[in-house]
Amino acid sequence: xxxxxxxxxxxxxxxxxxxxxxxxxxxxxxxxxxxxxxxxxxxxxxxxxxxxxxxxxxxxxxxxxxxxxxxxxxxxxxxxxxxxxxxxxxxxxxxxxxxxxxxxxxxxxxxxxxxxxxxxxxxxxxxxxxxxxxxxxxxxxxxxxxxxxxxxxxxxxxxxxxxxxxxxxxxxxxxxxxxxxxxxxxxxxxxxxxxxx
Amino acid sequence: xxxxxxxxxxxxxxxxxxxxxxxxxxxxxxxxxxxxxxxxxxxxxxxxxxxxxxxxxxxxxxxxxxxxxxxxxxxxxxxxxxxxxxxxxxxxxxxxxxxxxxxxxxxxxxxxxxxxxxxxxxxxxxxxxxxxxxxxxxxxxxxxxxxxxxxxxxxxxxxxxxxxxxxxxxxxxxxxxxxxxxxxxxxxxxxxxxxxxxxxxxxxxxxxxxxxxxxxxxxxxxxxxxxxxxxxxxxxxxxxxx
Numbered sequence: 355x356x357x358x359x360x361x362x363x364x365x366x367x368x369x370x371x372x373x374x375x376x377x378x379x380x381x382x383x384x385x386x387x388x389x390x391x392x393x394x395x396x397x398x399x400x401x402x403x404x405x406x407x408x409x410x411x412x413x414x415x416x417x418x419x420x421x422x423x424x425x426x427x428x429x430x431x432x433x434x435x436x437x438x439x440x441x442x443x444x445x446x447x448x449x450x451x452x453x454x455x456x457x458x459x460x461x462x463x464x465x466x467x468x469x470x471x472x473x474x475x476x477x478x479x480x481x482x483x484x485x486x487x488x489x490x491x492x493x494x495x496x497x498x499x500x501x502x503x504x505x506x507x508x509x510x511x512x513x514x515x516x517x518x519x520x521x522x523x524x525x526x527x528x529x530x531x532x533x534x535x536x537x538x539x540x541x542x543x544x545x546x547x548x549x550x551x
Numbered sequence: 552x553x554x555x556x557x558x559x560x561x562x563x564x565x566x567x568x569x570x571x572x573x574x575x576x577x578x579x580x581x582x583x584x585x586x587x588x589x590x591x592x593x594x595x596x597x598x599x600x601x602x603x604x605x606x607x608x609x610x611x612x613x614x615x616x617x618x619x620x621x622x623x624x625x626x627x628x629x630x631x632x633x634x635x636x637x638x639x640x641x642x643x644x645x646x647x648x649x650x651x652x653x654x655x656x657x658x659x660x661x662x663x664x665x666x667x668x669x670x671x672x673x674x675x676x677x678x679x680x681x682x683x684x685x686x687x688x689x690x691x692x693x694x695x696x697x698x699x700x701x702x703x704x705x706x707x708x709x710x711x712x713x714x715x716x717x718x719x720x721x722x723x724x725x726x727x728x729x730x731x732x733x734x735x736x737x738x739x740x741x742x743x744x745x746x747x748x749x750x751x752x753x754x755x756x757x758x759x760x761x762x763x764x765x766x767x768x769x770x771x772x773x774x775x776x777x778x779x780x781x782x783x784x785x786x787x788x789x790x791x792x793x
Contacts, residue, residue, distance in 0.1 A: 464785075465778065466643050466646075466778035466785075467562045467564065467601075467647060467650070467778050471781050498633070499596075499629075500601045500642070503633045504636075504640065504785070507636035507639065507640075508785070511636075537597040537598065537627070538626075538630070539627035540597060542630045543630055543633065
């Protein structure tokens, strides 16, 4: 029988992704045992995030400042805009270090099953940014799923009147992937997007 | 309880960290749900894409349980349609329509076979797939018990000159008989009564609006899932712009 405070901590932790009731108990116990070195810094970090982290009003990214660090970075190419579904996708692209343009986070993708339409996505600010001028290319970095590609097609239609270059990420064989182990869908996409060498 | 059947993925919803609740249209067991362990993981995500043909193995201790699916990819229809916005919209709309329209665990072999034929046409880029799609919706309405009667005029009994459909009864009306009420009647595109006619873009859209009216009224109005109407709207927009 644990104290109500510990029960509450376990309950809150178990709602986090990657945690179940057992792992939440282990984490709670570890935090309580290491109060000075783990629990208090965690409280401090959580408070800091709650107080300062917010969505960028321009691109939808999460950052401690608004506009975010990427939007205000003068070294980045303002003529290229990469549209992603979620902040996690933005982070994934940033990890590569291969993209030096700016981003726009939609906050999801169109989904017939979940009833997510264009109104639920961060589209108004995307079109305002483009209307504002300066953008020459839009890269649609959306998932190779039915919903992701439906969103990509929808956006490419809506962006047509602006006369921009619109591109999307390639689909196909991943680095280190052997053809024998690939699913048929990926192989079909790879064949359709083959390039001359 | 244990069975194996061929099917099509109609919907896949994330469940917890890595699992998915899958809705599959099977031939002998109808629209059936089940959990796919690791369904949103790297290995299975491509299999459980909407529209894909799969071999589904369902297992549960009791028949009333949700049960578990193990699915093996048959034809990757989603990947085959992905590059073409119109065919992708059609695949998405057809799956959302069936997901909203069909009751759970009630086999409809005719609906399954008809859907299989439609998906095949979409995948192999059949030239007349938009026509087939509208006809498929009209046949689906019939299978659900809300079929349109386009054989003769509801007022005069004539078989020639049919140009409207009554929104109340779903029966055809001739130009002459519908003259006074044509604002309230739904336009009937000729390709729905004459098999050989190649429809124009406007006729295709009129056909989708006609079937859509009755789907909205009889099927989607009572469905819990709101997505089918939106998916159809996107398809209509695509075909209108094509």
